[in-house]
Amino acid sequence: MSELTMVPPIYSPYRPAVHPSHERIDRRTADWAEAFSIGTPELRGQLARHSIGTFAARILPTGREEMVSIVSDSVFWLFGVDDGYCEGGELGTRPGQLLGRLSQLLRVAQNPEAPMLLDDPLAAGLRDLSRRLDGYATPGQLARWVDALREYFLSVGWEAEHRSRGVVPGLNDYTLMRIYGGAASVVLRLLEMGHGEELPPHERDRTDVRAAAEMAYFVICWDNDLFSHHKESRSGGYYLNVIRVLEQAYGLTTEQAVARAIAQRDRVLCLFVRLCERLRAGGSPQLRQYVGGLEAFIRGSQDWGISSLRYTTPDDPAELPSAFTEFPTDSSRRPLDIPAVSWWWDLDPESSAPSSPLVRAA
Incomplete structure (x- = not known):
């Protein structure tokens, strides 16, 4: 493996935006995490410097301010689980015990009145989040949030x-588990609550x-794997990252794996753009x-990823891009050779090849 020196500018077809209250939300989230003792004091201090409130403000730039705060607190909580329980804690190498603890947290999310983990700070923070969400979400939205937590917990196990x-x-x-292990589905459920609307089940x-x-x-x-590889590869411990997966x-x-990962995400993003055009044209x-x-x-995840201290790691600087490009490195309409996701191209009427195990694309 070669030494990774730089992540080049990546393709982004969307414009940046940020909620005007992002600085206030950052401060609120730091105070919230301190009040509930999320993570160790050291971890809490690190996360407080990662501009998590600004991340929430970027991904929900026009939402209700209180919901942006809830998103921010929730992301801080998720990092508390990931960094504290899974990667940095003793449960991170004990999958059975970890899943047992996460199942208890899932019950707290479903019913914050359940008398479980009463001395656990992460459970206390989750109780607060669940109760606050109850004022902004429909029962269906809350149920989908809990389902997304279940997907995330299964993946980290x-x-x-x-x-x-x-x-x-x-x-x-890795692909199948990573798209849920990143907790993106958990965050998306919260973003849906941000505008007070609910997507009808038939859509x-x-x-x-x-x-x-x-x-x-x-x-x-x-x-995220591209932006975090520098930090993770220097952690001295075991880590999961698409760069490492592609190398093996x-x-x-490493440089070749970075190029392959960028080509993969570019091809998926081009497909996503085409699909969203059709969804927007015929949808409610x-x-x-x-x-x-x-x-x-x-776009909000991209802007935060190249600017947050979580990934720029100024004590050992990561060479991340400072801007994005308007041009993908791979705009092919052929499916990726990843069976878990190759079926996405079946939805594209102009796809140049069916999703098949015989396709050998990037």
Whole structure:
């Protein structure tokens, strides 16, 4: 493997935006995390410097301010779980115990009055989030938020199993678990509550609408892997990242793996753009808002990823791009050779090839 020196500018077809209250939301979230003792004092201090409130303000730039605050607090909480329980805690290499603890947290999310984990700060923070969401979300939206937490918890349990054995998974398995292990589906459920609207079930449950959300998760998580690789590869411990997966799967150098990952996310993002155009043209106002929310989620994650101290790591600087490009490195309409997601191209009437195990594309 070669040493990664730089992540080049990546393709982004969307304009940046940020909620005007982002600085106030940053301060509120730091105070909230302190009040509930989320993570160790050291972890809490680190996360407080990562501009998580600004991240929430970027991905929900026009939402209700209180919901932007809830999104910010929730993201801080998710990092508390990921950094504290899963990657940095002793449960991170004990998948059975980790899933047991996460199942208890899931019950707290479903019913904050449940007498469980009463001395656990993460449970206390989750109780507060659940109660606050009850004032902004419909019962259906709350149920989908809990379902998304379940998806996320299942994925980090899978990661813990690999961490316990020091095994790098194959690309297909990694893709399937990464699009939910990044907690993007959890955050999306919160973004939907930000404008006081709810997507009707007859639109939400459509295959193309579900695929659009998964494509957004893919792009967000691949971008995150690109931006976080420098930090993760220097952690001294086991880590899961698409760069590492591609190096092992195809015998690539780090630079070659970066180029492959960028080509993959570019191809998916081009497909996502085409699909969203069709969804917006024939959808309800709620669906058009949902699509716009997915686009803001992608761009907001990108802007935060190249600017947050979480990834720029000034003590050991990561060479991340300072801007984006209008041109993808790969705009092919052929499906990626990843069975878990190649079916997305079946939704594209102009796709140049069917999704098939015989397709060998990037």
